[in-house]
Amino acid sequence: MQFIQQSGSIFSANQQYQGNDTETQVSRTLDGxxxxxxxTTQDLRHDLDIMHPAGRIRELRTKGYDIKTVWENCPTACGKIHRMARYVYLRKMKGMA
Structure with a gap:
């Protein structure tokens, strides 16, 4: 597993949502x-500056987004293997705009 590259899309999300408040982090998470x-948890922390990914995912689920958690063994930036969540965005729930 590698970190997401700083693509134009991720750069744009980081520029559009520059704050560190909860709602801004939720918006960056959804864009990503x-x-x-x-x-992965590491992608969200490293590339989107989300310090508590599980909390932001929980907030998106509460808003009706269908996000599945899959557990993986992934190397961290220093090369150690850790059990890490991968959040898979399935779709918006029915009735959402």
């Missing part, structure tokens, strides 16, 4: 999932 379909 819509672009890549799935992200």
């Amino acid at each position: 999932l819509e672009i890549f379909d799935s992200l």
Whole structure:
């Protein structure tokens, strides 16, 4: 597993949502999932500056987004293997705009 590269889309999401408040982090998380379909805890922390990914995912689920958690063994930036969540964006729930 490698980190997401700083693509134009991720750069744009980081520029559009520059704050660190909860709602801004939720917006960055959703943008990242819509672009890549799935992200790991490490992707969210490293590339989108989301310090508590599980909390932001929970908030998106509460808003009706269908996001599945898949557990993987992934190397961290220093090369150690850790059990890590991969969040898979399935779709918006029915009735959502």
